[in-house]
Amino acid sequence: xxxxxxxxxxxxxxxxxxxxxxxxxxxxxxxxxxxxxxxxxxxxxxxxxxxxxxxxxxxxxxxxxxxxxxxxxxxxxxxxxxxxxxxxxxxxxxxxxxxxxxxxxxxxxxxxxxxxxxxxxxxxxxxxxxxxxxxxxxxxxxxxxxxxxxxxxxxxxxxxxxxxxxxxxxxxxxxxxxxxxxxxxxxxxxxxxxxxxxxxxxxxxxxxxxxxxxxxxxxxxxxxxxxxxxxxxxxxxxxxxxxxxxxxxxxxxxxxxxxxxxxxxxxxxxxxxxxxxxxxxxxxxxxxxxxxxxxxxxxxxxxxxxxxxxxxxxxxxxxxxxxxxxxxxxxxxxxxxxxxxxxxxxxxxxxxxxxxxxxxxxxxxxxxxxxxxxxxxxxxxxxxxxxxxxxxxxxxxxxxxxxxxxxxxxxxxxxxxxxxxxxxxxxxxxxxxxxxxxxxxxxxxxxxxxxxxxxxxxxxxxxxxxxxxxxxxxxxxxxxxxxxxxxxxxxxxxxxxxxxxxxxxxxxxxxxxxxxxxxxxxxxxxxxxxxxxxxxxxxxxxxxxxxxxxxxxxxxxxxxxxxxxxxxxxxxxxxxxxxxxxxxxxxxxxxxxxxxxxxxxxxxxxxxxxxxxxxxxxxxxxxxxxxxxxxxxxxxxxxxxxxxxxxxxxxxxxxxxxxxxxxxxxxxxxxxxxxxxxxxxxxxxxxxxxxxxxxxxxxxxxxxxxxxxxxxxxxxxxxxxxxxxxxxxxxxxxxxxxxxxxxxxxxxxxxxxxxxxxxxxxxxxxx
Numbered sequence: 001x002x003x004x005x006x007x008x009x010x011x012x013x014x015x016x017x018x019x020x021x022x023x024x025x026x027x028x029x030x031x032x033x034x035x036x037x038x039x040x041x042x043x044x045x046x047x048x049x050x051x052x053x054x055x056x057x058x059x060x061x062x063x064x065x066x067x068x069x070x071x072x073x074x075x076x077x078x079x080x081x082x083x084x085x086x087x088x089x090x091x092x093x094x095x096x097x098x099x100x101x102x103x104x105x106x107x108x109x110x111x112x113x114x115x116x117x118x119x120x121x122x123x124x125x126x127x128x129x130x131x132x133x134x135x136x137x138x139x140x141x142x143x144x145x146x147x148x149x150x151x152x153x154x155x156x157x158x159x160x161x162x163x164x165x166x167x168x169x170x171x172x173x174x175x176x177x178x179x180x181x182x183x184x185x186x187x188x189x190x191x192x193x194x195x196x197x198x199x200x201x202x203x204x205x206x207x208x209x210x211x212x213x214x215x216x217x218x219x220x221x222x223x224x225x226x227x228x229x230x231x232x233x234x235x236x237x238x239x240x241x242x243x244x245x246x247x248x249x250x251x252x253x254x255x256x257x258x259x260x261x262x263x264x265x266x267x268x269x270x271x272x273x274x275x276x277x278x279x280x281x282x283x284x285x286x287x288x289x290x291x292x293x294x295x296x297x298x299x300x301x302x303x304x305x306x307x308x309x310x311x312x313x314x315x316x317x318x319x320x321x322x323x324x325x326x327x328x329x330x331x332x333x334x335x336x337x338x339x340x341x342x343x344x345x346x347x348x349x350x351x352x353x354x355x356x357x358x359x360x361x362x363x364x365x366x367x368x369x370x371x372x373x374x375x376x377x378x379x380x381x382x383x384x385x386x387x388x389x390x391x392x393x394x395x396x397x398x399x400x401x402x403x404x405x406x407x408x409x410x411x412x413x414x415x416x417x418x419x420x421x422x423x424x425x426x427x428x429x430x431x432x433x434x435x436x437x438x439x440x441x442x443x444x445x446x447x448x449x450x451x452x453x454x455x456x457x458x459x460x461x462x463x464x465x466x467x468x469x470x471x472x473x474x475x476x477x478x479x480x481x482x483x484x485x486x487x488x489x490x491x492x493x494x495x496x497x498x499x500x501x502x503x504x505x506x507x508x509x510x511x512x513x514x515x516x517x518x519x520x521x522x523x524x525x526x527x528x529x530x531x532x533x534x535x536x537x538x539x540x541x542x543x544x545x546x547x548x549x550x551x552x553x554x555x556x557x558x559x560x561x562x563x564x565x566x567x568x569x570x571x572x573x574x575x576x577x578x579x580x581x582x583x584x585x586x587x588x589x590x591x592x593x594x595x596x597x598x599x600x601x602x603x604x605x606x607x608x609x610x611x612x613x614x615x616x617x618x619x620x621x622x623x624x625x626x627x628x629x630x631x632x633x634x635x636x637x638x639x640x641x642x643x644x645x646x647x648x649x650x651x652x653x654x655x656x657x658x659x660x661x662x663x664x665x666x667x668x669x670x671x672x673x674x675x676x677x678x679x680x681x682x683x684x685x686x687x688x689x690x691x692x693x694x695x696x697x698x699x700x701x702x703x704x705x706x707x708x709x710x711x712x713x714x715x716x717x718x719x720x721x722x723x724x725x726x727x728x729x730x731x732x733x734x735x736x737x738x739x740x741x742x743x744x745x746x747x748x749x750x751x752x753x754x755x756x757x758x759x760x761x762x763x764x765x766x767x
Contacts, residue, residue, distance in 0.1 A: 002303045003374040006317045008048040010298035017292030019065035022283040030298050033061040037081045047310040060084035066115035082112035103141035118159040127154030133167045145181045158196040168193030187225045191215035197241040212238035233266040242282040252280040269354035271381045273320035275643045322380045345378045427452040436510045500760045501723035502716050505636040505677050513553035520582035557593035573613035584627035591634035601644045616655040622664045629670040636677040661704045672713035679720035702741035708749035715757045722764045733765045
């Protein structure tokens with residue numbers, strides 16, 4: 001059987017494509033975070049090309065879609081769509097954008113994230129973050145039956161047959177209901193369920209339906225709850241499932257791939273040049289596949305050569321995949337020294353479809369190759385961030401590996417604090433984070449920095465001490481305030497370690513949760529007293545938020561539920577400007593955790609909502625802007641946050657560029673922290689336009705900043721960007737005149753750390 005190849009690329013959406021349907025060989029329907037539903041019709045066949053009409057244009061993002069097949073009551077069928085506005089829009093395909101919907105189904109209390117329709121078109125199933133699934137009878141739009149018992153968001157629904165409904169839930173269970181609402185069976189799956197699909201009768205596996213979700217496994221089940229098979233291959237969340245007319249399963253997910261499965265094996269992997277493939281659907285008549293992804297594109301793939309795209313389009317797609325950047329964090333730790341070279345690709349074959357092999361190229365880059373069983377060769381699927389390897393022995397601390405773990409005595413009679421450090425890190429930033437984490441006075445900052453520098457002199461990347469947790473013995477522990485702390489005299493003197501390039505992302509996580517929440521309550525009471533009940537939070541909201549803040553204070557930010565996050569967003573973006581700061585402060589903490597930031601960016605469109613609230617307007621209270629910029633800096637703490645920061649660079653850059661010459665100390669430090677993080681990210685992406693844009697901005701900051709901390713951070717960001725290559729150094733020297741700005745900064749902040757980083761920058765500029 002032939003492999004799937006690109007058939008068409010459908011361009012028109014302005015944001016992520018979250019749901020697709022393929023009801024007819026000539027018709028595709030798509031829903032997007034750009035608030036629209038588009039109907040695509042085939043215009044020409046060789047090569048296939050499509051034209052679209054917008055059928056729904058709402059005011060909130062749309063992320064669920066389903067098609068009612070033609071019935072006697074609705075001979076052309078119906079398009080169903082819903083999302084953040086909680087309303088299910090029902091309309092015939094022929095109705096125009098300005099026409100009224102056939103019906104608006106109201107009942108859910110939160111985002112509607114899943115829709116499905118029975119095969120005969122007689123009932124509709126919806127699933128929502130409000131923990132309910134609902135059954136709607138065709139034409140009886142004013143009433144619905146609630147499928148109760150879910151303990152979290154219902155991410156997936158499946159109208160299996162006229163008497164069976166299946167739901168997939170974030171509480172890690174699959175439930176089987178009758179349309180009357182009676183629960184027949186619950187099946188524990190072991191992780192969040194995000195996708196379901198029905199398998200045809202007499203499927204080779206003997207299974208009757210499939211589920212998938214956060215554990216990256218496609219599981220095949222019988223209706224009596226027996227797991228028949230588990231299909232392994234995806235490397236991250238699976239968002240969507242579909243089935244081909246021949247019974248083969250199609251899956252799509254966060255690892256950028258669509259995978260085709262037959263006989264419990266992956267037989268083809270289609271990698272997309274995007275961060276996520278959100279959705280996949282199949283045309284039942286011809287077996288073609290349609291996908292929607294985070295790059296705003298709808299793509300159709302086919303096995304029929306008659307429907308292939310032209311050769312240039314297929315080649316362009318392959319080149320887009322090949323040239324795409326793969327964040328190193330998504331592929332785990334890589335020991336560069338142990339990677340095979342390009343000769344591996346011709347000497348050894350892969351063992352299974354989709355197998356990934358990292359190759360150290362002759363130019364020093366690391367490239368990911370994927371094995372194609374059909375082509376019987378390794379295919380490049382992107383370039384991975386370079387990471388230095390190490391043969392030295394590391395010290396394990398808190399499940400991470402470090403070159404050093406120092407003991408720091410803070411108070412006599414109490415156990416010492418542990419100070420972990422890798423020689424690839426910036427000593428000052430490690431010291432700063434250590435002081436913040438342990439709530440130590442900033443007077444300790446320079447002493448801790450000097451201690452790290454002195455006790456790691458002569459160390460190179462990957463070296464570690466042979467002395468265990470305290471490489472200099474207990475007599476050389478650092479004690480804050482003890483100016484005589486020094487390395488053992490037997491250690492040779494060596495040059496101060498290099499500061500540039502910065503390799504670690506910075507975050508801003510310290511918070512006094514109780515005062516923040518107290519101030520939020522005070523502002524809320526003021527809103528109540530003013531009669532602003534539409535904006536204020538009710539007692540149950542406050543109780544829910546209290547539990548969330550308590551969880552955050554204990555370090556469990558990832559467990560904050562979506563309802564509490566929505567309350568924080570409301571306080572941060574909808575309250576009067578003079579009352580938003582506590583909400584923005586809590587939002588800043590949410591930006592640093594994987595699950596909340598995924599929800600904020602993919603479901604809440606938080607960047608646009610912050611901008612829409614005026615947080616980045618020149619007239620905004622500066623503390624509000626500062627806190628919003630701190631939130632942006634915290635994006636870089638997680639994989640998905642970094643991906644969003646890269647994807648939305650132009651947008652974020654536009655937000656902060658107004659404040660480059662601000663005299664507000666906290667705001668300019670937040671801006672320079674953000675620029676350090678972007679400089680680290682660009683060492684992975686190496687986007688010349690972005691590098692030059694940031695260098696131009698940093699030039700302005702260095703010429704105007706007065707605060708030594710802001711100056712130091714701007715210098716570190718500048719030096720890290722200059723480390724990307726001689727071309728950038730030449731541009732900095734000849735075009736931007738960075739040398740002058742460096743001198744201004746050095747004269748303004750006469751500190752040893754500033755002098756050190758300035759010396760390194762000048763060395764680079766002199767080239």
